Amino acid sequence: MTTAADLRARVGAAFARLDLPSWPDPHPDRSPRDEEYSRLTDPARYRVVHARARVWADVLREAGARAEALPAGEGAADRPFDRGVRLTVPRPGTLALLLLERDVRDPFRPDAEALPVLDVAVARPDVVVETQPDCGCDACDTGSADILGTLDEAVARVVGGPFVALRGDGWGAQWYPDGGSAWSSGEGSAHDQHGARMELCRRLVAGEDVSLPPGAEAFVGAPWFG
Structure with missing residues (x-):
């Protein structure tokens, strides 16, 4: 029997082979400086959330799920996504899992690099049950392990x-x-x-x-x- 723990282990192993950047929690004591709340030093590093979602989609397909690419721009009016996949299994009573990639731009800094954000949704794009990173500023950064672990937990709860x-x-x-x-x-x-x-x-x-x-x-x- 395939369990959520089995799937998480497969995702972890496949993701490790990508050899993507990781970083520790810069505030293990949770005491960020005031100026960090208005600073986003390296938005590109959050691409790991998009990469993690793609690994999840691959692992779920291998386990028997059906994947359907979603057109960009769907979802709630205040949070359209740029790329997305809808994953389903034929078992009765299950919810569709949607992994929605967003490239969030600062309206006051149109030339700034977009912040990669991943929404985990069920049934419809607007029924979002997890978002990572939930902010993106330097003060709210909890390190890559925590961010990816939270994403994994959200997917595993739906699938499990x-x-x-x-x-x-x-x-x-x-x-x-x-x-x-x-x-x-x-x-x-x-x-x-x-x-x-x-x-x-x-x-x-x-x-x-x-x-x-x-x-x-x-x-x-x-x-x-x-």
């Missing part, structure tokens, strides 16, 4: 299943067997609603007939490989 993503007006949540998270941009905090949303996700995975909050969508995925 079960996985749930909830989306509402100004809020969202995701659940997986060993954890979950929630966010909110409106009134009230994500912390206030975390328990209720995690319980809703668990009930969805269990196949219960539940009522979603008004305007909310649920995306529920089974494991890709038995």
